[in-house]
Amino acid sequence: MFPKSSVRQFSSSAASAYKVTVLGAAGGIGQPLSLLMKLNHKVTNLALYDLRLGKGVATDISHIPTNSTVEGYGPEDDGLAKALKDADVVLIPAGVPRKPGMTRDDLFNTNASIVRDLAKAAAVNAPKAALLIISNPVNSTVPIVSEVLKEKGVYNPKKLFGVTTLDVLRSSRFLSQVVGTDPTTETVTVVGGHSGVTIVPLLSQTKHKDLPKEKYDALVHRIQFGGDEVVQAKNGAGSATLSMAQAGARMAGSVLKGLAGETDITEPTYIDSPLFKSEGVDFFSSRVTLGPEGVKEVHPLGTISTAEEEMIKVAKETLIKNIKKGVDFVKANP
Ligand SMILES: NC(=O)c1ccc[n+]([C@@H]2O[C@H](COP(=O)([O-])OP(=O)(O)OC[C@H]3O[C@@H](n4cnc5c(N)ncnc54)[C@H](O)[C@@H]3O)[C@@H](O)[C@H]2O)c1
Numbered sequence: 001m002f003p004k005s006s007v008r009q010f011s012s013s014a015a016s017a018y019k020v021t022v023l024g025a026a027g028g029i030g031q032p033l034s035l036l037m038k039l040n041h042k043v044t045n046l047a048l049y050d051l052r053l054g055k056g057v058a059t060d061i062s063h064i065p066t067n068s069t070v071e072g073y074g075p076e077d078d079g080l081a082k083a084l085k086d087a088d089v090v091l092i093p094a095g096v097p098r099k100p101g102m103t104r105d106d107l108f109n110t111n112a113s114i115v116r117d118l119a120k121a122a123a124v125n126a127p128k129a130a131l132l133i134i135s136n137p138v139n140s141t142v143p144i145v146s147e148v149l150k151e152k153g154v155y156n157p158k159k160l161f162g163v164t165t166l167d168v169l170r171s172s173r174f175l176s177q178v179v180g181t182d183p184t185t186e187t188v189t190v191v192g193g194h195s196g197v198t199i200v201p202l203l204s205q206t207k208h209k210d211l212p213k214e215k216y217d218a219l220v221h222r223i224q225f226g227g228d229e230v231v232q233a234k235n236g237a238g239s240a241t242l243s244m245a246q247a248g249a250r251m252a253g254s255v256l257k258g259l260a261g262e263t264d265i266t267e268p269t270y271i272d273s274p275l276f277k278s279e280g281v282d283f284f285s286s287r288v289t290l291g292p293e294g295v296k297e298v299h300p301l302g303t304i305s306t307a308e309e310e311m312i313k314v315a316k317e318t319l320i321k322n323i324k325k326g327v328d329f330v331k332a333n334p
Pocket of ligand 1: 095
């Protein structure tokens with residue numbers, strides 16, 4: 001006989017059916033992310049779209065014996081619309097990644113139009129979906145998607161997420177390396193945005209709030225610029241893909257748990273946030289509780305240190321510019 005908890009788990013997952021779509025599914029992030037979504041038992045229909053190799057990746061992944069169908073699509077035969085049709089969750093890692101020496105903002109010119117066009121298709125074919133934006137610069141691509149959805153009359157701020165989970169994973173890992181603990185026991189809330197100085201780890205809210213200043217400064221810098229380590233090590237072949245896929249799968253998994261009615265599911269994520277709107281910061285990442293409608297509750301930052309207050313001030317100044325850049329792009333290039 002099953003223990004009580006497994007019976008309950010089995011019946012709740014059997015009751016739900018979720019279509020998840022990955023746009024950019026054949027890329028460095030897209031492939032392992034699609035694989036991880038195939039392993040998520042909440043997913044019953046996985047739709048993989050890319051300009052190239054969407055069908056190949058889908059056929060490959062479809063041989064894994066989990067309880068979901070997998071369909072692959074390319075741009076031909078209205079593939080984008082079919083991939084998106086009635087999706088519950090849409091993950092967007094489509095676009096170009098960084099090369100050494102580039103900031104995420106340097107990707108803006110290429111990725112802005114890719115994300116805008118994919119958002120237009122999502123607005124028409126999956127207007128109720130939760131959209132999880134991975135394509136950089138996230139600080140600007142999320143406002144781009146919101147502008148497109150507003151224009152199409154289907155914007156629901158509770159269902160638009162910038163994926164900042166990789167900053168959360170890196171924080172756990174890097175903190176555990178500094179203090180010599182098991183990373184699975186370290187939880188760090190990361191707020192602000194997803195690039196350089198906008199990434200603000202709230203280390204004062206962990207068990208390790210009294211790190212010596214030198215160690216603290218080095219750790220914060222590593223969390224903010226950890227992506228550069230990967231870009232340099234890959235030496236021109238791209239940025240984080242495998243750790244990012246894990247981060248994207250975790251965030252999508254949490255969104256799906258929320259949709260399925262599981263309680264106490266929280267993640268830091270970059271959203272249309274009330275926290276600093278009065279100061280002109282329309283999007284901000286903070287801890288969010290997820291529910292059947294998407295965002296259920298946006299948590300305030302709580303008690304933070306003077307150093308963190310200072311970092312948040314700097315983050316807000318940069319975010320205002322990054323957000324404006326996205327909004328202005330859609331106005332000039334509808
Ligand atoms: N949010 C984060 O934490 C984070 C972390 C790492 C990378 N990223 C970003 O994710 C994006 C993807 O990175 P990657 O390493 O997978 O790049 P990649 O070049 O390996 O893959 C991108 C994929 O997108 C596809 N693509 C391009 N335009 C498309 C379109 N219009 N429709 C559908 N597919 C399209 C390409 O064919 C390719 O397969 C980049 O913008 C990168 O900066 C974000």
